[in-house]
Amino acid sequence: MNLTMSIFTSIAIAVAVWFVVWLQPNAMANSALGNSALGNSAPMQDQPAIQSSNHQTSSNTKAMTSVKKDKSEVSVKGIATSIVENTAVKPATSIKPVELVGVSQRVALTQVNQVWQSFRDNQHLLRALKSNQFDVYAVYRNFNNNFTEADLDIGYQRSALNDSVKVTASLPVGKRVQLLASGQHNDLTIASVWQNIDYSREIIAVIERHQIDAEQDLVSVDVIYQDFQFSPSK
Helix, strand or coil, X not given: CCCHHHHHHHHHHHHHHHHHHHXXXXXXXXXXXXXXXXXXXXXXXXXHHHHHHHHHHHHHHHHHHHHHXXXXXXXXXXXHHHHHHHCCCCCCCCCCCCEEEEEEEEEXXXXXXXXXXXXXXXXXXXXXXXXXXXXXXXXXXXXCCCCCEEEEEEXXXXXXXXXXCCCCEECXXXXXXXXXXXXXXXXXXXXXXXXHCCCCCCEEEEEEEEEECCCCEXXXXXXXXXXXXXXXXX
């Protein structure tokens, strides 16, 4: 399993975060002057769906009005009622969070290599893998005020393992802002994307995904901000 690179990457991340926090001490107050480029260009692909729902609700209101006006005509009322039933607004479907199996620990960002090592040494999880192709996630959340500590969950996606394992965490659900597209990246590239995070906004999580097989480790990095979070299904 090619996870050795992940350890060195995590050390570089800690250095990159410190670089941003210490050299930009006013980052947490920048929201008064406007969000960074990431914040201003946050994806809005869900907006058309909201507009569509509003249009559909308007159509329902008209149909219901038609029903009230034609109460005396049974045939017309039946048709209008059918229209209302067929065009009723359905509740939005929540996204079920991805379950992870691995290790979880509160850690200083300079010590994340210890969490990676604990994860790599877990022979029970290695034996539970169904194949040599799988995803590993490193999820950083609940940062302290100066971004030197975080809760770190490192784990395999549950679907990659057999039934003899216990879920230890779930991926946070929300609108993700991509910091790094999936690909083969070196340590400095992965660490540098942390400098693109808007630290003036409340951060729900930074998600590092490793798509691993026998030959390569494809890495991508996303961030979820508080204003893009929504509740998962229960």
